[in-house]
Amino acid sequence: MTPVTTSTDTPNAVLSIRIADALRVAILSGELSPGERIRQEEIAEQYGASRIPVREALRILVTDGLVNMVSNSGAWVSSLTQEECSEHYQIRERLEPLLLRYSLPHLAPASRERLRALAEEMKATKDIEVFMRLDREFHWLSYSGASTNTLSDIIERLWNTTQPYRRVFTRMVRVGGIDATHLEHELLVDAISRGDSEDAERILLGHIRRTRIELDRHPEVFTHDFD
Amino acid sequence: MTPVTTSTDTPNAVLSIRIADALRVAILSGELSPGERIRQEEIAEQYGASRIPVREALRILVTDGLVNMVSNSGAWVSSLTQEECSEHYQIRERLEPLLLRYSLPHLAPASRERLRALAEEMKATKDIEVFMRLDREFHWLSYSGASTNTLSDIIERLWNTTQPYRRVFTRMVRVGGIDATHLEHELLVDAISRGDSEDAERILLGHIRRTRIELDRHPEVFTHDFD
DNA sequence: GTAACGTCAAATGTATCCATTTGCAAGGGA
DNA sequence: TCCCTTGCAAATGGATACATTTGACGTTAC
Structure with a gap:
């Protein structure tokens, strides 16, 4: 889905893609639940990165349909009615x-x-x-x-x-x-x-x-x- | 497709969304052609912004299927065989x-x-x-x-x-x-x-x-x- | 002449810092 | 008591500056 890299192991890919992969796994495994809020700063700290690659990761996950983002408000794990x-x-x-x-x-x-x-x-x-x-x-x-x-x-x-x-x-x-x-x-x-x-x-x-x-x-x- | 805002006129939306909208219009109108390279710096200068919102705009357009991005390489208008x-x-x-x-x-x-x-x-x-x-x-x-x-x-x-x-x-x-x-x-x-x-x-x-x-x-x- | 290597420039990726927006909560008025 | 207003805090949005990667060109050795 994302370029070249596979989602299971991406040891030396670009940081934003690695973060996206990790979050994708977390969502699909049930570790993160639908509707749950995702705070940029929190994720950044968790992966020892700045917020920029986190934001890119979130946009990648929007492409995957796994995350919803709203301007000036935040990001949530996608949920379905x-x-x-x-x-x-x-x-x-x-x-x-x-x-x-x-x-x-x-x-x-x-x-x-x-x-x-x-x-x-x-x-x-x-x-x-x-x-x-x-x-x-x-x-x-x-x-x-x-x-x-x-x-x-x-x-x-x-x-x-x-x-x-x-x-x-x-x-x-x-x-x-x-x-x-x-x-x-x-x-x-x-x-x-x-x-x-x-x-x-x-x-x-x-x-x-x-x-x-x-x-x-x-x-x-x-x-x-x-x- | 993108949150709240409509794509035709978004006078006071977030910058990244405004840029995405402008690029989308450019692509759909034929002003930008399939396979054409999109340079972040160029777009940034064109809209008087920094490259950050341009990158976000490009990711939005990836979601729309209108742009392809490759890590450490660049972005192109999507083209189809x-x-x-x-x-x-x-x-x-x-x-x-x-x-x-x-x-x-x-x-x-x-x-x-x-x-x-x-x-x-x-x-x-x-x-x-x-x-x-x-x-x-x-x-x-x-x-x-x-x-x-x-x-x-x-x-x-x-x-x-x-x-x-x-x-x-x-x-x-x-x-x-x-x-x-x-x-x-x-x-x-x-x-x-x-x-x-x-x-x-x-x-x-x-x-x-x-x-x-x-x-x-x-x-x-x-x-x-x-x- | 060709192929391989090294250097350099251009473009992308990331971190830090500052601006802006939003939502909540406390306070005051009807 | 309820509602509206105001202000503050937290989170996101954006700009500048720096790091890293890539690809191309020129050089050199075979």
Whole structure:
């Protein structure tokens, strides 16, 4: 998303990018919660830097959709209303099948095998954080054949902004009862293995749509008090 | 897109936002061309400011998709390859019908009348800049009933990043021969007037798709030398 | 003649200091 | 008691000055 550098380890990148990466991890891991205020001075002190690179970092995160900034007021971790979250999912319903279509013809056999393995691992685990990490790896591996820029970026933003709510949802609602998800993953792996774009697109759309509809039925996810 | 302030006139907004607005206008009007380098110092001098707000402005424009920045190297007006442009249009094909669906139920009768008038004006004009302005007003008016945030922002970005190429395309290829466009606009106005979401979605998809396919057949648009 | 190295200039990145804005709280008046 | 006004403190916005990086040009060695 950001230039050259990967987000996991950026030992000697430009300071503003390193700070952005660290904050991104903090937000996605749940360490920083939606709606939480981010004070420039505080972050600057925390990383032993001045406020300038912190401000740049915050603007980078605005680009990622993870932070909101208001002039002369401050910055907050992005938060979504239930309606906005539903909107994000509807966008994903329309875009992710397209990304999968771009990717599918270029997926190596090894990737298809790995997809099957990931689906199995997800069935096995009980740990929510592990599940979320595997789920993310699964879907992004299925998209890894695509050489798109904009499309991948948009979808990554949507994954990121909805992640805190997906976490709460999984924790509160789905505890133990995610059978349909596993079935859909299996169907997806099959369609991908067969190279059947059309079928894969349809399954993926349904997969996302079902989650959206389930989320629509649980407003408590959005009134949940993070911390 | 940016907080509170509108982009057309922001007399007393924060400096970085004013600079961003000015640069955005310069890019969209064609004054700055894709691939053109943007030097911080130059812009700073031009607006009588220091480089700090210029950098913030550039980051805002990165969010808008209008500028690319590379660490320790510089900033350039975004440019698209033919493949990327096609990608942007494919995203629009999937998303704009959704936005129209959000908007349609809340469009006032006055807006529907105005849409019809705009379609007529477009048929009448020969001036490309006028046509582009009317076309933009037309489509965005059709979306004005939607109270979405993310979806509108994504689509606006896609309109913005493709605008330079749309301009060249209209100038080089479509001179005089845009009958199908006018017919589709009329069909769209009709479907909207009837409140027929499904039909409107289908027409809009075809409208965008046809332009994409036509663009795909004209690589010279992307080798065109801007200046 | 070519390739590799070193130096230098131009542009970006960062820190420090000061200006401006905002929001809250205390005080006074109706 | 409520509301409006005023003033102060905290946080953000911006300017100047300095550090760092990059790429290009010229030199030198092979």
